[in-house]
Structures are given as structure tokens and as C-alpha cells.
Amino acid sequence: MIRLPDTLAALGSVDCRDVIKHEIERLDPAALPLQQGLARSSHVTDRPFQVVILGTHEEPQKVRVKAGIFYTGIIAGCSCADDPTPIDEITEYCVLAFDVDRGTAEATVTLLDE
Numbered sequence: 001m002i003r004l005p006d007t008l009a010a011l012g013s014v015d016c017r018d019v020i021k022h023e024i025e026r027l028d029p030a031a032l033p034l035q036q037g038l039a040r041s042s043h044v045t046d047r048p049f050q051v052v053i054l055g056t057h058e059e060p061q062k063v064r065v066k067a068g069i070f071y072t073g074i075i076a077g078c079s080c081a082d083d084p085t086p087i088d089e090i091t092e093y094c095v096l097a098f099d100v101d102r103g104t105a106e107a108t109v110t111l112l113d114e
Contacts, residue, residue, distance in 0.1 A: 002031055004065075004098065005105040011063065017053045020065055024051045024098070033111040034071055037094030041073030045089055054095065065098040066112070 010019035025048070034044045049071035057064045072089040095114040100107045 002027060002098075002107040002109060003105045004100050004107045007065065007098075007100055007107075008063065008102060008105050011056075011058065016056070020056070020067075021051045021053050024065075024067055025049065029071070032069070032096065032109055034069065034092075034094065037069070037096075037111050038073050038092055039094075041075050041090045041092060043074050043076045044092075045072045045074055047072045047089070061102060063100045063102065065100065067096050067098065069094050069096055 004020075004023055006023045007020045010016045013019070029044065029046075029049060032049075034049070038044065049069050052068040052070070054066040054068050056066070071092050071094075073092045074087055074089055095112040097110045097112055098107045099110070
């Protein structure tokens with residue numbers, strides 16, 4: 001379960017976007033649908049990801065945060081001794097929507113087709 005209490009606390013403040021960005025960047029990448037967002041590679045790496053806040057929308061019951069995620073993937077080869085495929089990291093990008101419940105700070109994450 002993902003919780004974003006700092007995001008709720010920062011709403012309306014001057015540094016709101018920075019707080020949201022840092023809170024999302026502290027999340028476990030395995031909890032996010034990054035693998036499903038791959039477009040040019042086949043496996044998400046363990047490297048840290050970077051977040052760009054694209055927008056927030058406040059509703060009575062929830063806050064929606066739209067975020068662009070930059071992360072890296074690799075094209076996994078067969079791992080044979082004579083496999084000519086280099087293990088190069090490829091920058092990937094996807095857009096996620098975080099719907100944060102105002103009462104519990106629990107967030108659901110959706111991969112957007114953008």
C-alpha cells in the first residue's frame with residue numbers, strides 16, 4: 001500500500017510540488033507500474049527514478065497528482081557467453097496518476113496512456 005501523507009500536508013504551500021516530487025521519489029519502484037510503462041526496453045533497472053510533477057487536481061475526497069517518471073530499462077539478452085547484446089541502459093518515460101485519499105493518505109497509482 002502506498003501512502004503519501006506529506007503530499008496532503010503540503011497542499012497549498014509554496015513548496016508543494018517539491019514535497020510531492022520528493023515523496024514519490026522515496027517510494028519503492030516495485031510498487032509502481034514502471035515495468036508496464038516500458039516502451040523501448042524489456043526490464044526496469046534498479047537505478048533511482050526521477051519525478052516531474054505535471055499537475056495536481058483537488059477534489060473533495062481525493063487529490064490527483066499527475067507525474068512524469070524518468071527511469072532506466074535494459075534490453076535483456078540471453079546471458080550466453082557469446083551473446084553480442086550489450087547491456088546498455090535506456091532512458092524510459094511514463095506518466096502516472098496518483099489518487100490520494102484525503103482521509104487516509106492512501107494512494108492508488110494508474111499508468112496513463114500519454
